[in-house]
Amino acid sequence: MGRHPVSQLIFSLAALALVAESSSPFNITLGSSISTEPNQTSYWLSPSTNFAFGFFPMSSEYIIGIWLARTKTRTLVWAANHDHSLFSDSYSSVVFNHDGFFMVHSVQGKKAKPLFNVNVSASYAMLHDNGNFVMYGLDSNVIWQSFDYPTDTILVGQALRPGHSLMSKCLKNSSNGYKLSMQQDGNAVIYDVNKGDQVWNSATSGRGSNISLNLDSNGHLNLRYSVIIKNFTNGEERFKSTNGSIMYRSTLESDGIFRLYKERIGNESESSLVIWNSSTNGVKSSEHLSDVKLVETGCFGGAIAAVAVFLYWIRRCCNAKSQEDNTECPIQEV
Numbered sequence: 422m423g424r425h426p427v428s429q430l431i432f433s434l435a436a437l438a439l440v441a442e443s444s445s446p447f448n449i450t451l452g453s454s455i456s457t458e459p460n461q462t463s464y465w466l467s468p469s470t471n472f473a474f475g476f477f478p479m480s481s482e483y484i485i486g487i488w489l490a491r492t493k494t495r496t497l498v499w500a501a502n503h504d505h506s507l508f509s510d511s512y513s514s515v516v517f518n519h520d521g522f523f524m525v526h527s528v529q530g531k532k533a534k535p536l537f538n539v540n541v542s543a544s545y546a547m548l549h550d551n552g553n554f555v556m557y558g559l560d561s562n563v564i565w566q567s568f569d570y571p572t573d574t575i576l577v578g579q580a581l582r583p584g585h586s587l588m589s590k591c592l593k594n595s596s597n598g599y600k601l602s603m604q605q606d607g608n609a610v611i612y613d614v615n616k617g618d619q620v621w622n623s624a625t626s627g628r629g630s631n632i633s634l635n636l637d638s639n640g641h642l643n644l645r646y647s648v649i650i651k652n653f654t655n656g657e658e659r660f661k662s663t664n665g666s667i668m669y670r671s672t673l674e675s676d677g678i679f680r681l682y683k684e685r686i687g688n689e690s691e692s693s694l695v696i697w698n699s700s701t702n703g704v705k706s707s708e709h710l711s712d713v714k715l716v717e718t719g720c721f722g723g724a725i726a727a728v729a730v731f732l733y734w735i736r737r738c739c740n741a742k743s744q745e746d747n748t749e750c751p752i753q754e755v
Contacts, residue, residue, distance in 0.1 A: 552579075
């Protein structure tokens with residue numbers, strides 16, 4: 422018995438949609454490769470070219486990861502391996518082989534290793550415009566995605582789920598590492614890994630077992646499960662300008678502070694701007710003096726503004742001293 426014409430049409434359209442999706446010019450197809458070899462392509466780009474996936478240069482070495490490709494800082498936002506393996510030779514490569522697995526080839530003659538811990542072969546992959554690297558199966562189902570394995574950064578649309586953590590840079594080479602854990606009791610907590618001490622928490626313990634930490638495209642950083650449990654930021658108006666579009670990222674850094682950054686995409690003259698950090702316990706702040714606004718509300722308001730500026734400079738001086746006392750780590754460890 423044949424299909425109903427309407428059913429046949431729906432089936433045909435669905436099949437065409439799958440074919441179109443799997444044949445996008447931005448897809449990474451079987452047999453594709455990137456390499457550190459001179460005059461070879463060392464990364465794959467997202468359709469907007471805002472993100473890149475591949476060999477991120479670290480002086481004379483490389484790390485496989487995802488980074489912001491069109492900002493002044495070129496910030497690394499994700500790394501492929503938890504041990505942040507560095508590749509020092511000039512002939513390392515990542516090959517998406519015809520069996521459907523991403524393999525890393527480093528030293529000549531050494532056996533290739535899988536880049537991702539997956540047991541199912543993929544048909545194609547893609548680095549999306551939100552910075553998510555996704556592997557797809559034959560029917561375009563998601564086999565693996567980088568958003569499920571954050572390192573030290575949460576990007577827009579990404580969630581830190583219960584039982585998952587962010588790890589600060591330098592954890593492998595320094596005793597001053599920090600971990601941000603989204604706990605099963607609904608509390609987001611930053612720990613000093615070396616001392617085992619808790620240095621910050623979201624004060625949401627007991628609010629639920631399925632709460633996740635989320636960041637949206639307007640700069641809202643919050644804890645939510647179906648509904649918002651706690652807002653850390655008020656968010657900002659979404660806009661674009663001739664100076665480039667805006668995007669956000671939240672990063673746990675080597676000083677143990679979780680910061681929300683505003684990034685100007687397409688404008689390499691502007692640095693990242695911190696618009697919130699965990700040391701303020703959720704009160705929106707800025708680390709740029711130009712964003713400290715004095716509100717003229719009489720003597721009382723002026724006094725409050727003066728105190729705010731004074732505290733700002735105290736914090737800046739303390740941060741500067743802290744940075745002088747710590748060795749800068751060249752890679753973002755997890």
